[in-house]
Amino acid sequence: MPRGRTRLAGSMAVLVLGALGLSTGTANAATGTVLPPGSTVCTDHLRSDAGAYVYGLSYTRQPLTWSIRMSSSPGGAETVLVETTDDEVIENAEPASPGDHYYRDCVTNTSDSEAVFRLSALQGPDAVSYELGIGPHTATLGPGGAFCGEFAFEAAHFTGTSNVPVEWHVRALDQDSLEEVADLLTVTATSAARTVTSAGQAIDACVTNTSTGTATLSFQLTGAGG
Structure with missing residues (x-):
């Protein structure tokens, strides 16, 4: 080794x-x-x-x-x-x-x-x-690929970019950071930018490649707790 x-x-x-x-x-x-x-x-x-x-x-x-x-x-x-x-x-x-x-x-x-x-x-x-938490998560996703990451708390600014349209989804999570309790943003586009807030809850971001081609993408949450 x-x-x-x-x-x-x-x-x-x-x-x-x-x-x-x-x-x-x-x-x-x-x-x-x-x-x-x-x-x-x-x-x-x-x-x-x-x-x-x-x-x-x-x-x-x-x-x-x-x-x-x-x-x-x-x-x-x-x-x-x-x-x-x-x-x-x-x-x-x-x-x-x-x-x-x-x-x-x-x-x-x-x-x-x-x-x-x-x-x-x-x-x-x-x-x-x-x-910890410097810069964006990145991915190359085939059609139908999906993942979540990039944690923040209570308030954050979301930015995402992709070479093909994808579904961006930002959500508030329960106290165990396991289940969604509120949809803060859902949009299908090559890019998205939005400031989101939650009522004292953790926030994460998700992406799904809804295109028929491979997506090369990145996304990030910045701001309070990000």
């Missing part, structure tokens, strides 16, 4: 996730209800001075390809620190050189059937300086 990389799986997963704080409402997380073959979803970036984690779970149990990608700035050239194919993965990776770097985690459906997945990213356990 490369330096600074560890892997844990099986019955350890729940204990490790609890220790890392990888809850449903984590800013650097994405949950996919439909991930067509060949589609990729990436979290937003985090900044860390001690590496990053990836947690991935294929609820439909086929192996997917998970990665931790590092850059010197959001949107900059990336180095792939971890890339592994499995139906569940928890891995930590650290760069060869010390100091702040930017990380995001990605999942690609390299199987031949649609997948339902969970993807989470968090700073390494020894990080002293870190920041």
Whole structure:
């Protein structure tokens, strides 16, 4: 294994996730209800001075390809620190050189059937300086592909862009950040921008590719709690 990389799986997963704080409402997380073959979803970036984690779970149990990608700035050239194919993965990776770097985690459906997945990213356990929720979630989604991510609380500004029309959906969630309690925005377009508010509730954003072609897209929630 490369330096600074560890892997844990099986019955350890729940204990490790609890220790890392990888809850449903984590800013650097994405949950996919439909991930067509060949589609990729990436979290937003985090900044860390001690590496990053990836947690991935294929609820439909086929192996997917998970990665931790590092850059010197959001949107900059990336180095792939971890890339592994499995139906569940928890891995930590650290760069060869010390100091702040930017990380995001990605999942690609390299199987031949649609997948339902969970993807989470968090700073390494020894990080002293870190920041979560930097920039947008991004994806390349085949027709019918759908996922949610980008968490905020009470108020946020949503922006989304795509090369083809997609359905953007921003919703308020219950206290466990599991179920929708209010529809804050639903629109089908190549782009959307809206400030949304909720009554003391968590907010996340979702997208569904309603087009017949592949969508290359990004979306972000910024503002209070974003």
